[in-house]
Structures are given as C-alpha cells and as structure tokens.
Amino acid sequence: MLALRKMASEPGLALCDVPHPGSPGPGEVLIEVSATGICGSDLHIETWTESYRAFMSAILPVTLGHETAGRVIEAGLGVASPALGDRVVINPAVACGRCVPCRRGDPVGCVDRQAVGMVRNGAFARYVIAPAEYCYRLPDAIPEELGALVEPVSVGAHALAVGGFQRGDRVVVFGPGPIGQGAAVLAKEMGAGEVVVVGRDDPARFETLRRAGITRLFDLIEPDAPQRLAAAAGEGFDLAIDAAGVAAVVDQALKLLRPCGVLAVAGLPEEPALFDVLLLVKKRLQVRGVSRIPPAAWATVLEVMAANPPAFAPLITHRLPLADAQAGFDLCHRRLASKVLLVPESVD
Secondary structure (H helix, E strand, O other): OOOEEEEOOOOOOOOEOOOOOOOOOOOOOEEEEEEEOOOOHHHHHHHHHHHHHHHHHHHOOOOOOOOOEEEEEEEEOOOOOOOOOOOOEOOOOOOOOOOOHHHOOOOOOOOOOEOOOOEEOOOOOEEEEEEHHHEEEEEOOOOOOHHHHHHHHHHHHHHHHHHOOOOOEEEEEOOHHHHHHHHHHHHHHHOOEEEEEEEEOOHHHHHHHHHHOOOOEEOOOOEEEEEEEEHHHOOOOEEEEEEEOHHHHHHHHOEEEEEEEEEEEOOOOOOOOOOHHHHHHHHHHHHEEOOOOOOHHHHHHHOOOOOOOHHHHHHHHEEEEEHHHHHHHHHHHHHOOEEEEEEOOOOO
16 A cells, blocks of 8 residues: 655655555554645655654654544454444544553643654555544534544644633734634634634635635734734734744733633744743633643534534645555745645556
8 A cells, every 4th residue: 555654754745555554453443544635744754853753763664644533444463443434533642551651541732752754654545453442433413534633733732721711702813824824713713702813924724714714814914913912802812822933922912811711732833932921920821731632622522523524624725545645744934824634546
C-alpha cells in the first residue's frame, strides 16, 4: 500500500510502497482509512523542527497521519468494542501504560506517549492499526470524512473547557487556522453569545470562517483593526483563546478580557511572551495552558458535531489523493487551505 512516511532525520517526507500492516494484536483493531487530515504537527515533522527531531529521530522510519476516520475491518484478541464495520476516529495520544502517571491511573499525563502517526505508524495509508480503547465510534449522523475533523476540533473543545466556557459567553479566538476555526465553530454551536476571530493577513482562512457562519473577523494587517477590535471588546470578552502560537498574542488577548476573564493558551510560540503583569493582577485575570486532550473533549465534539454536521463541513477546504500529498502540504504551508484531507488509494 502507498504510505506517506518520515524516512530520515532531515527535512522532507516520502511516498513509499509498504507492506500491509497485517492482523491486529491483542487489544488492537485494523482500520481501513477513509480520510486523514494534514495537521500542523505534520508540517513541523516535514520541515523537521527541533522539537520533533528530538524525540522522533530514533524511531524512524514511520508513517505519519493521525487526524483520521475509517472503518474497523479486523479485531484482535480480547476486543469487544468497537465492532467490525464500526466507523471510528482514532485518539492518537496512546499512553505507554508503564510510567508513573499511567500506573496511577492518569494516562493523559503519560510521559512516554506512543503517538499514532509519530511513534506508531499512522494513517497516511490505506490501513492503520490502533489500540481499540483509543478508537471512538463515529455517530451515524456524522459523515465519515467529517470524522477526520474530530481530533483537531477536540483541541478547541479542550480550550473551551479549560477556559470555563459557559453558554452566552463572549469569546475571542486568536488564530484563524484549523484549531482556531474549530474552537470558533464549536463555541458558536455551544451557544456563545458572541464569537470573534482575530488573524493577520489570512484571507483564505477568513473566507472559510465566513462560510462557517463566523463573521466577526479582525485582520490585524489593517491599520485601524486594533482600535476596532478594542471597541468591539467593549467591557471585555469572557474568554480568549490563543490558537495563533504568536508570543505577542498573550498581551493582546489579556487587554481584551473583562475582569476575572480567562485566556486559554493552545498555541505554541517559538519565543517567550511578554505581558503586563500589573494588568493581570488588578483585573484578576487568569492564563491557563491547553494541552493533553482528555477523552471528555472528544465526547463533546462528537456530540456537538452530530447535532449539526453542516456547521463543521466548511472547515474541510481540500480533498486530495494520498499520491498528491506534497501539493496538500504546500497549500497548508502557504496558508491557502484550512483542513486538507488526504484520501488513500482505492482498494483493488
């Protein structure tokens, strides 16, 4: 089968012919992949940034891809669920089961995760094997390709939960990429009083947001955008979400919050953030980190998406055969796409 792989400790990826993965082991299932999204982490692995080089070099080669949906076609010993034929999504954050947090019953805190698509072979291929307990059944109401959005949208769900989101809250999201888009649409579907998205020179992804019904958009490349944004904030937003990964966003977001407001930081800036500590203290603001997505976030996304699948459909902007993976990666690097799905070759 064709697979997109990281072959060596250097920039670049390779399309390779690899053997069928075989039968699943005890507690595992074999999944026939329907579609897999290109994630920001896949882009970093392609360019081979230091953070990925540090932990992946020793385990190469490996097949990438973790934002995926497909059907269970074979189950290993001891698997009661999911059943054969079930449509599933994969939680790629597989815990090792051996470290101290795992032994204490905290797999989310695992210090040696065996991530699907980074450490374990992933889903940029026709077939992938995954632990059954990390496969969640896709509700009948959700089209299969939308299942590939569940993993990235779960980051937004966790950001909302970490930020203490409540129905009616006014939410501002920094960063119009796939994580920010997912957070914004999810907030809208969960009853936010207002959803505002802030970006910088990102017209294609702003258009995606408009198609998804998010119309309060501020492009900071426009000279008067900061003033208009401050005016729109009024007495302050209840919750800000940083999905931009830009250090300056922390200070910008804190200034837009109401007293006792919360900033949930999901972005990963490459440099330290500087912000007004006096403002933080006087307004009793909170800054909370968003990482390690728990199963509860997946459950939230599946429930909300099943209630209104068309609300999330605009986030998928491109569908390409796996053989054209490089074109999809180029679209993402150039910020001309929101979510690009790669579809494996047809079964003979």
